[in-house]
Amino acid sequence: MAEAKFTLRGRDEFFLGLRDEAPLMVGVMPFGLIFGALGTEAGLTPVQIMAMSIIIFGGASQVIFLQLYATGANPLLVSGTVSVINLRHTLYSASIAMYFRHLSLRWKLLLSYLLTDEAFAVTMRRYETQPANPLMHYHLLGSGGLLWVSWQLMTLLGLLLGAAIPPSLGLGFAIPLTFMTIIIPHITQAPYLVAILTSGTVAILTSHLPWKLNLIIASVAGMLAGYLAEQFKTKAVRS
Amino acid sequence: MIWVAIFISGILTFMMRFAFIGSLAHRQIPPPIRSMLSYVSTAVLTAIIVSDVLIVDTVVSINDNPKIPALILAGIAALLFRNVMITISIGLVTLWGLNTYF
Known part of the structure; x- marks a missing residue:
């Protein structure tokens, strides 16, 4: 009987995950469409484009991958840049790990695969505001699963429609716009503002370097600057 | 060549997501690293x-x-x-x- 009750709660958590994730699809769906279209434009085959969405499953990093690939950068440099862009996922992994300790390896592998920005955001909010229950991992299955299905379908649609979307629409501009909606809420906190200004300045100063090396250099510089600003702020408060 | 890049990127990205959920679940991320990653x-x-x-x-x-x-x-x-x-x-x-x- 206890088992039946738990099965039901797993399903509830799953549907709650779907519901919490749904509003974020507004940003994710055009992004997937654009990625599919850009992939075709960059000369990739449909199989390669779908493989990227399934194997890498990380929006921003896939777009950068395409841009770098177009410059003829070598595979190790492409993978290195993708890794720097996706470095933040280690933080998500560390933050959410305590909730998944009791799970089997199979669950851990599946949930790690589904751990993206948007799914982490809504599922973590759920975990921090709700009392723990042994089936709450179904929430990430719901949020991450919805994101996965949307991303794959929109990639497919984008690569099918690719040629039909006129370049004059400048839909690619939706990507920096989407990223801006993510960073803007942080700018009122000084260390984040320092990270933004440093990263932006360094990206411009190093823009002459080949293979978009300016992305890696600016990212690392911005990260360190944010950290140092935070240390400085903490010390100033203490003294 | 593109397949090499896709697979390496995918494996590394997955490893970063799996790092703490999988093998390191009992460990804490050192605070300075955590702060940098944020x-x-x-x-x-x-x-x-x-x-x-x-x-x-x-x-x-x-x-x-x-x-x-x-x-x-x-x-x-x-x-x-x-x-x-x-x-x-x-x-x-x-x-x-x-x-x-x-």
Whole structure:
């Protein structure tokens, strides 16, 4: 009987995950469409484009991958840049790990695969505001699963429609716009503002370097600057 | 070659997601590293925005770049409304308007 009750709660958590994730699809769906279209434009085959969405499953990093690939950068440099862009996922992994300790390896592998920005955001909010229950991992299955299905379908649609979307629409501009909606809420906190200004300045100063090396250099510089600003702020408060 | 890049990128990305959920679940991330990582996405996204909008073929392009006013207007909208759809719409419509009339 206890088992039946738990099965039901797993399903509830799953549907709650779907519901919490749904509003974020507004940003994710055009992004997937654009990625599919850009992939075709960059000369990739449909199989390669779908493989990227399934194997890498990380929006921003896939777009950068395409841009770098177009410059003829070598595979190790492409993978290195993708890794720097996706470095933040280690933080998500560390933050959410305590909730998944009791799970089997199979669950851990599946949930790690589904751990993206948007799914982490809504599922973590759920975990921090709700009392723990042994089936709450179904929430990430719901949020991450919805994101996965949307991303794959929109990639497919984008690569099918690719040629039909006129370049004059400048839909690619939706990507920096989407990223801006993510960073803007942080700018009122000084260390984040320092990270933004440093990263932006360094990206411009190093823009002459080949293979978009300016992305890696600016990212690392911005990260360190944010950290140092935070240390400085903490010390100033203490003294 | 592209397949090598896809597989290595995918494996590394997965390993970063799995790192603490999988093998290191009993460990804590050292506080300085944790603090640094919290600025990674902001720094990465800023670098991507700046490269995408300001830099055309490795040259910084500021004059006659309609994306700059479009980005600024969208930024103001993002601050005011905190809504992804409104921000993207304002940015795109501004860009179309500037491309059409100037």
